[in-house]
Amino acid sequence: MARVWIEDRANHADYQQAVEKWQAAKREGSKRQPPGRWRVRWYGPDNKPKAKTFAKLPQAEAEKDAITARLDKGSYRDPQSAKAAVKVVAEEWYRSLRRQGRTTKHDYRELLDNYVIPRWGDWQIGAIRWEDVSDWIDDLIEKPGKSGRKLGPARITKIYRVFAMVMKRAVQTGRIAASPATEHELPRPNEDDEHVYLTHEQLEQLADAAGDYRRLVLVLGYCGIRWAEATAIKAGRVNIDTRRIRIVQGYTDVRGALELGPVKNHEKRSVPLPRSFADELRELTAGRKPDALVFTAPEGGPLRYANFRQRMFDPAVKAAGLDGLGITPHKLRHTAASLAIAAGADVKVVQTMLGHKSAAMTLDVYGHLFPDRLDEVADALDAGRIAALEKLRASLTEAA
Known part of the structure; x- marks a missing residue:
């Protein structure tokens, strides 16, 4: 049985002194409640003593029964632990991340600092109710985000998931019994805005309009690799004879600095090159050192996404007559997937090309094709x- 008992403090010196102070304050007009005579005492699962006082015996008896039941059932939570501020738990959660890459951790940090902590940081973890979270989601949908523009469904979902992981940490550390960030209805992404599928002809027009970056556009549109992976391709990882590109690293922008690191999901892979333009890459790799980048900025060094879009890609989209489609360098992955599927590639081939963690993920995104x-x-x-x-x-x- 759990060790929980009630202590009568009537003869305790500290209680008698507290009563005298309360009576003196009451005579002066204070409306403060009298000190609690009945103290519930117990030992928690950590074998540390706990205590809570009540003015009336029935209240103390009810608390004693409740604590005893929770200790017996293993559902006990230290009342003080639920008073931890959300920002404290959020920082604990963030420091506990071990498997996430730099880009993912950077994204989490940004979402914590811009949306989660400003809204919930000073709240006690145990004070948050399901309806509070629901109201917050409504605010995220209706009000502008940090940039001044309304947040898209995908962004809102990411913000909510970061908050949900913080709440899960609170459950795992015994601060709360259940997370208030569960079973909330989130806005549905508009798939028409997310996916753009170019035809062979449109892809070739875009590549031609890209000038010196024609071959980069073709690699993105036919190989399906991510922008970060494409900009990190080195000459020694391109084999024209076997028509393969080995994808092992990617550049990420971390607080304004480009850093080379592992690919997303740590999915190293080889992707195929169509024979019809593989020889075009030979010109970029012939005679170069194995660790030399294949695609570089005009002034040398790795390409930055924002600069490439503004100076080269977006003008090429307009010149090719494709503006209005919402095409971006990243969305050329969708084109690569759709063209491969149309050519008869099965789901495992497409999964390998794109570097998805599982075939199920590939089917979730492209199953309709x-x-x-x-x-x-x-x-x-x-x-x-x-x-x-x-x-x-x-x-x-x-x-x-």
């Missing part, structure tokens, strides 16, 4: 049924 093959299934079922009927009729004929 794969042929449904329903007619093939129906035809096969039809053939099986016809064969079974013919066999049945033959057996009935023999029996007759």
